[in-house]
Amino acid sequence: MVASRSALSRAEVVAAVTDLLGPDQVDTTDEHLRAGSVDRFRKYTAVHGIFDGPFPAAIAYPASTEQAASLLELAARHRIAVVPRTGGTSTEGGLEVVVEDAIVLDGSRMDEIVRVDEENMMVTVQCGVPLQRLEDHLRERALTTGHSPQSKPIAQMGGLVATRSIGQFSTLYGAIEDMVVGLEAVLPGGRVVRIKNVPRRAAGPDIRHVLIGNEGSLAFITEVTVKVFRFYPESTRYHGFLVPDFADGVRLLREVVTTGYRPAVARLYSPEDARQHFPDHPMDQNLVVLTAEGPERLAAATSAAIEEAAAGAEHTAVPGERIRDWLAHLNWGQDKIDAEKSDMLSTSHLGYTTEVSVDWSRTAQLYESVMTRIRTTFPRAEDLTLLGAHSSHSYQTGTNLYFVYDYAIRCEPREEIAEYHVPLNAIIVEEALRLGGSMVHHHGVGKYRTPWVQEEHGSAYHLLAGLKRAFDPGNVMNPGTVYPLDENGGAVLDVLDEVAELDTVGVR
Numbered sequence: 001m002v003a004s005r006s007a008l009s010r011a012e013v014v015a016a017v018t019d020l021l022g023p024d025q026v027d028t029t030d031e032h033l034r035a036g037s038v039d040r041f042r043k044y045t046a047v048h049g050i051f052d053g054p055f056p057a058a059i060a061y062p063a064s065t066e067q068a069a070s071l072l073e074l075a076a077r078h079r080i081a082v083v084p085r086t087g088g089t090s091t092e093g094g095l096e097v098v099v100e101d102a103i104v105l106d107g108s109r110m111d112e113i114v115r116v117d118e119e120n121m122m123v124t125v126q127c128g129v130p131l132q133r134l135e136d137h138l139r140e141r142a143l144t145t146g147h148s149p150q151s152k153p154i155a156q157m158g159g160l161v162a163t164r165s166i167g168q169f170s171t172l173y174g175a176i177e178d179m180v181v182g183l184e185a186v187l188p189g190g191r192v193v194r195i196k197n198v199p200r201r202a203a204g205p206d207i208r209h210v211l212i213g214n215e216g217s218l219a220f221i222t223e224v225t226v227k228v229f230r231f232y233p234e235s236t237r238y239h240g241f242l243v244p245d246f247a248d249g250v251r252l253l254r255e256v257v258t259t260g261y262r263p264a265v266a267r268l269y270s271p272e273d274a275r276q277h278f279p280d281h282p283m284d285q286n287l288v289v290l291t292a293e294g295p296e297r298l299a300a301a302t303s304a305a306i307e308e309a310a311a312g313a314e315h316t317a318v319p320g321e322r323i324r325d326w327l328a329h330l331n332w333g334q335d336k337i338d339a340e341k342s343d344m345l346s347t348s349h350l351g352y353t354t355e356v357s358v359d360w361s362r363t364a365q366l367y368e369s370v371m372t373r374i375r376t377t378f379p380r381a382e383d384l385t386l387l388g389a390h391s392s393h394s395y396q397t398g399t400n401l402y403f404v405y406d407y408a409i410r411c412e413p414r415e416e417i418a419e420y421h422v423p424l425n426a427i428i429v430e431e432a433l434r435l436g437g438s439m440v441h442h443h444g445v446g447k448y449r450t451p452w453v454q455e456e457h458g459s460a461y462h463l464l465a466g467l468k469r470a471f472d473p474g475n476v477m478n479p480g481t482v483y484p485l486d487e488n489g490g491a492v493l494d495v496l497d498e499v500a501e502l503d504t505v506g507v508r
């Protein structure tokens, strides 16, 4: 916990925010402030009503970009910490409040679908539009964003862009950074910037990327324009293959993707992970899932290529309908979140995930090394009830690994994070970095992966640090997220010399 650096008292912060927005747009309900001090990284302690603070002074709901700008001006003037939020599905501590008397800046009331431009194939929305609502709106016009993260029913466009999210059909449509055409955001201090919507340009570095993935640590995203695609639901083909080894599955995914075909879904599940989705899944087999969608002839050709690639590998086919029915229920709405809460309470058991990425040649090695290290070195390994992984997003050069771990909690609820979640997360992150991969594939750095962010970027941390220096030198925006926090509430911006040295001699 870090003390507020504002000269304003907690009551004065609340009064100033209420003066700006009016009482209907400011929430100071104790219960909401407590819940708003954490995210799903602390879902187990939260369900037990354990909140250790600090608690925000207020949750502010701007109704417009102008109001968001005046809030950020106020925050900069008085050095009040700000934690941006939209859908609230964050999993890595991005919403955790670590500085006293902060303001949670909640964009969920900025929820207008501003414009569907069918001619130029893009849609402009405010940050608080839930992706599901946008998709429903587009599907009525036979269009889609192509974005389908599992949190689609709840996550909102501002957060989806701010975290560099990715959806289940990423091999075909790309991740959010491939979809964003232009944006509007408010910088610390209240300056509004708009990045215009053009198909492509070569006017210097791509400034969209200053905002995409900033996790609220540099700016508050108020409006987003994303591409839309024609939607062809009737042409989709579903494929499933059981393969004996995880490495066989990696080879099959690589074969399909690098041959030049673009399946929509391209996934590989370890036996343990597959079993949680298909209760009769054989424990000596891994599951590869591929789908083909798009215009009929393209989907047919992709489907044929998938079958051809599978024919070159030892496998047992899974009926396509099984894959179709399973995919239809993969997303998480509020119903599943609520069911998980009551399960956690009644069973003292939960599941978490850590997602990383690595190149093709080291994917199977990373899978094996994490599984082995957790089984042999994690002191509470006997409490694990599930340990597995899947690859869910593949690229020309490699893929991601999404480790899943469930455990029975045999300690006080308050100790769960330190005893289980943090050390398990650390093993996966460390192994990914050791094998030259990235410590985070799509959930964001949040607050819990900042201990490794300098190692992640090496000599290039200088560039990331420069953005903080340029746009938020007072470290008002989401302190402790992406950039490690120092004891005075500032951001740690030094490059780790030993890692930078490895870069310059070409070891990394």
Ligand SMILES: Cc1cc2nc3c(=O)[nH]c(=O)nc-3n(C[C@H](O)[C@H](O)[C@H](O)COP(=O)(O)OP(=O)(O)OC[C@H]3O[C@@H](n4cnc5c(N)ncnc54)[C@H](O)[C@@H]3O)c2cc1C
Pocket (backbone or CB within 6 Å): 040, 083, 084, 085, 086, 087, 088, 089, 090, 091, 093, 094, 095, 107, 127, 148, 149, 150, 151, 154, 155, 156, 157, 158, 159, 160, 161, 162, 163, 164, 165, 166, 167, 168, 214, 215, 216, 217, 219, 220, 221, 222, 332, 442, 443, 444, 446, 478, 481
């Ligand atoms: C069940 C479940 C399934 C998930 N599945 C996926 C998945 O398939 N793919 C995936 O990528 N992620 C997934 N996630 C993670 C999460 O849904 C994503 O990170 C999502 O993009 C967060 O969107 P949100 O609107 O909920 O953002 P929030 O949770 O509100 O915020 C997330 C982060 O972005 C910042 N932020 C929020 N709004 C803004 C803004 N307007 N401007 C600047 N910063 C902002 C916050 O400070 C925080 O750091 C899943 C999460 C859950 C709980």
